[in-house]
Amino acid sequence: AQKVTQTQTSISVMEKTTVTMDCVYETQDSSYFLFWYKQTASGEIVFLIRQDSYKKENATVGHYSLNFQKPKSSIGLIITATQIEDSAVYFCAMRERQSSNTDKVVFGTGTRLQVSP
Amino acid sequence: ETAVFQTPNYHVTQVGNEVSFNCKQTLGHDTMYWYKQDSKKLLKIMFSYNNKQLIVNETVPRRFSPQSSDKAHLNLRIKSVEPEDSAVYLCASSWDWGIEQYFGPGTRLTVL
Numbered sequence: 001a002q003k004v005t006q007t008q009t010s011i012s013v014m015e016k017t018t019v020t021m022d023c024v025y026e027t028q029d030s031s032y033f034l035f036w037y038k039q040t041a042s043g044e045i046v047f048l049i050r051q052d053s054y055k056k057e058n059a060t061v062g063h064y065s066l067n068f069q070k071p072k073s074s075i076g077l078i079i080t081a082t083q084i085e086d087s088a089v090y091f092c093a094m095r096e097r098q099s100s101n102t103d104k105v106v107f108g109t110g111t112r113l114q115v116s117p
Numbered sequence: 118e119t120a121v122f123q124t125p126n127y128h129v130t131q132v133g134n135e136v137s138f139n140c141k142q143t144l145g146h147d148t149m150y151w152y153k154q155d156s157k158k159l160l161k162i163m164f165s166y167n168n169k170q171l172i173v174n175e176t177v178p179r180r181f182s183p184q185s186s187d188k189a190h191l192n193l194r195i196k197s198v199e200p201e202d203s204a205v206y207l208c209a210s211s212w213d214w215g216i217e218q219y220f221g222p223g224t225r226l227t228v229l
Contacts, residue, residue: 033216035217037220039158042222043205043222043223044220044222045207045209045220046220047217047218047219050217089158091160104172105150105162105165105218106162107159107160107161107162109157109158109159110158110159110160
């Protein structure tokens with residue numbers, strides 16, 4: 001069965017430092033997509049970054065980057081030069097392409113990041 | 118800039134009532150979704166829908182049903198609400214099935 005696990009429930013860091021959030025997944029499929037989303041205190045959920053399973057290069061968008069370790073079924077999110085406004089809950093998600101050409105989406109339980117000045 | 122709109126923002130009702138939540142997206146996407154987020158922030162997909170197919174999460178009770186008039190709208194109807202339905206319901210959309218999703222602001226449902 002498809003599964004996404006985020007073991008870190010909460011992380012606290014100082015502003016301008018680098019933080020890594022862990023995520024491991026389970027899948028039977030050879031083709032899948034991995035995503036990270038951010039949910040702010042207002043409840044808004046925003047897409048951050050995506051990794052396609054067939055790509056070897058780690059995705060990077062702005063000060064977000066991924067550490068994709070396929071043999072370990074791991075997709076860590078790295079935020080460099082953290083800012084106060086990065087404080088939020090971060091969700092890892094996976095999408096598999098099903099045989100019926102539809103998708104199945106599973107989200108992790110989230111990691112709360114607190115960035116302090 | 119909001120492109121996935123949900124109404125209402127909040128809804129309080131009593132057990133057994135019927136409720137309906139609306140979702141509209143202006144992104145031109147062809148796939149829409151409904152999620153339930155509980156008090157522990159757990160996000161669970163309820164429905165995935167495009168003009169070809171409706172995918173229902175098998176754990177969703179039958180009292181929940183999606184309703185779509187066109188690819189820009191996907192409403193959620195709950196026929197007879199129960200206390201465990203209290204949650205935030207989030208609508209999302211995407212291009213095709215396997216691509217990143219854009220979320221609406223959510224509708225918070227409280228069942229008394």
